[in-house]
Amino acid sequence: MKHLYYCALGIIYKELLRFIKQKSRFFSALVRPLLWLFIFSVGFKMALGLAIIPPYETYITYETYIVPGLIGMIMLFNGMQSSLTMLFDREMGSMKILLSSHINRNYLLFCKMLATSIVSTIQAVTFLIIAYFYGVQMEILGYILAIPVILFTSIILNAIALFISSVIKQLENFATVMNFVIFPMFFLSSALYPLWKIKDSSILLYTISSYNPFTYIVEFIRFTLYLKFNLTDFLTIIFIFALSLTLAFVGYKSKTTIAKKKK
Amino acid sequence: MSSALKLDNVYYKYNKDLVLKNINLEIKKSSFFVLLGLNGAGKSTIFALITRLLSLQEGSISINGFNLKDYQKALKNIGIVFQEPTLDLDLTVKQNLYYYGSMQGLSFKQTMNSIQSELDKLELREKLDVTVRDLNGGHRRRVEILRALINDPKLLLLDEATVGLDVKARFDILNYIRDIIKERNISVLWITHLFDEVEANDDIAIIKNGRIIENGVMNEIMTKYEKDSLPELFKDLTK
Numbered sequence: 001m002k003h004l005y006y007c008a009l010g011i012i013y014k015e016l017l018r019f020i021k022q023k024s025r026f027f028s029a030l031v032r033p034l035l036w037l038f039i040f041s042v043g044f045k046m047a048l049g050l051a052i053i054p055p056y057e058t059y060i061t062y063e064t065y066i067v068p069g070l071i072g073m074i075m076l077f078n079g080m081q082s083s084l085t086m087l088f089d090r091e092m093g094s095m096k097i098l099l100s101s102h103i104n105r106n107y108l109l110f111c112k113m114l115a116t117s118i119v120s121t122i123q124a125v126t127f128l129i130i131a132y133f134y135g136v137q138m139e140i141l142g143y144i145l146a147i148p149v150i151l152f153t154s155i156i157l158n159a160i161a162l163f164i165s166s167v168i169k170q171l172e173n174f175a176t177v178m179n180f181v182i183f184p185m186f187f188l189s190s191a192l193y194p195l196w197k198i199k200d201s202s203i204l205l206y207t208i209s210s211y212n213p214f215t216y217i218v219e220f221i222r223f224t225l226y227l228k229f230n231l232t233d234f235l236t237i238i239f240i241f242a243l244s245l246t247l248a249f250v251g252y253k254s255k256t257t258i259a260k261k262k263k
Numbered sequence: 264m265s266s267a268l269k270l271d272n273v274y275y276k277y278n279k280d281l282v283l284k285n286i287n288l289e290i291k292k293s294s295f296f297v298l299l300g301l302n303g304a305g306k307s308t309i310f311a312l313i314t315r316l317l318s319l320q321e322g323s324i325s326i327n328g329f330n331l332k333d334y335q336k337a338l339k340n341i342g343i344v345f346q347e348p349t350l351d352l353d354l355t356v357k358q359n360l361y362y363y364g365s366m367q368g369l370s371f372k373q374t375m376n377s378i379q380s381e382l383d384k385l386e387l388r389e390k391l392d393v394t395v396r397d398l399n400g401g402h403r404r405r406v407e408i409l410r411a412l413i414n415d416p417k418l419l420l421l422d423e424a425t426v427g428l429d430v431k432a433r434f435d436i437l438n439y440i441r442d443i444i445k446e447r448n449i450s451v452l453w454i455t456h457l458f459d460e461v462e463a464n465d466d467i468a469i470i471k472n473g474r475i476i477e478n479g480v481m482n483e484i485m486t487k488y489e490k491d492s493l494p495e496l497f498k499d500l501t502k
Contacts, residue, residue: 002368003367003368003369004368006364006365006368006369006370006373007365007366007368009365010361010362010364010365010366011362011365013361013362013365014351014354014358014362017354017358018351018353018354021353021354022353094348094349094350094351096314096316096343096345096347096349097349097362097363097366098366099315099316100314100315100316100338100343101338101366101367102334102335102336102337102338102339102367103335103366103367103368104335108366
């Protein structure tokens with residue numbers, strides 16, 4: 001078992017090294033949600049009224065509402081960034097090192113997802129600290145419990161991103177996928193407005209948002225931050241976790257794209 | 264005694280095209296085996312099948328006596344140098360080596376211990392803390408070779424390992440590889456399209472359009488076809 005531990009350690013070490021060396025990646029990942037928090041939310045809160053909905057027990061400001069969604073945004077974009085890196089690695093060749101190891105490929109891919117999730121969690125925690133000083137404050141226990149939840153749900157988004165990277169044939173197609181996956185996934189969720197608000201405007205969009213895994217991820221984080229637990233959401237998250245991992249593993253099971261590109 | 268690498272009746276189809284046809288190869292232990300062919304002949308597809316980057320569709324591959332289906336055993340004692348650069352340019356040599364070592368289930372200490380004896384031979388000791396981006400092509404290739412030796416392999420696979428290097432760097436690498444066959448008692452599969460990298464006593468297989476068209480010891484094949492040089496023989500066989 002020791003070799004598996006060293007293997008995980010190596011993958012996490014490399015991801016953290018890359019993260020430290022690419023400081024611009026860290027700041028750009030933070031700027032996006034901070035823009036929403038500091039600027040967009042000012043305009044949105046004028047237009048949107050928020051009723052009391054679980055897990056909140058009182059009226060809240062719009063800034064308070066969108067913080068869990070913006071954490072989701074960090075995780076989502078970071079996952080896709082990682083997926084892009086993997087695609088780049090695959091095109092450039094370094095992905096072959098991972099895929100040709102004698103260690104179980106699914107385990108290696110899981111370690112890769114875990115490593116990226118650790119980076120996402122560091123970014124999300126940094127964002128929460130900034131939001132705290134901006135005035136969006138929760139109980140300390142909420143923050144503590146949210147850390148493993150962010151890590152766990154980030155793995156789901158990384159697994160989805162990994163699956164996407166496995167089906168994309170060329171690096172150039174990734175921008176298209178970003179537009180067709182990231183933006184719909186983010187906007188058709190409860191990240192920026194509650195589902196009942198969407199329902200008021202469009203039943204169709206509400207239905208799509210209700211089935212969006214990202215909605216469950218955001219709500220799971222939101223409930224945890226406010227020390228609330230919803231069993232249905234939890235079980236759904238577990239199901240999405242298993243499904244996304246399976247997709248990622250199957251996507252990289254019998255890779256043929258390396259040779260295909262050469263033909 | 265089992266062979267270092269054995270391919271039996273390997274076929275590979277991409278879409279409707281049969282890109283490998285009935286490939287049979289056997290590499291003896293502690294030998295230098297050259298797979299020679301033009302670009303697009305199927306060399307890299309064979310390499311990708313051995314390293315599991317592609318799934319085997321038909322036939323069987325065994326490495327050091329282990330069937331590739333049991334890849335956790337089969338791939339454990341091989342070292343690989345890919346045709347494309349596979350180092351992380353933003354990391355140092357040491358960090359790249361450690362990352363690869365971890366892929367083999369080794370700790371940092373185990374990784375560094377395993378390459379101590381080769382660091383000076385490859386003139387890389389002074390380069391350990393240099394970022395790969397700052398190395399020239401020859402040194403990058405040496406790092407990749409050093410990396411392939413981390414897990415003390417019994418079989419070393421090198422796919423066009425000298426492509427893009429100048430003549431001196433090419434032959435430095437080739438001579439190093441030939442030397443370690445005896446020193447480390449390993450077998451080497453050297454995939455190339457460069458005739459001057461093949462020596463008279465090398466085991467060689469010539470591949471054309473996905474088919475092995477000749478296989479044996481280089482000078483015996485030359486005698487068989489009454490040819491004086493490999494380019495002449497190759498031209499004759501592949502026309």
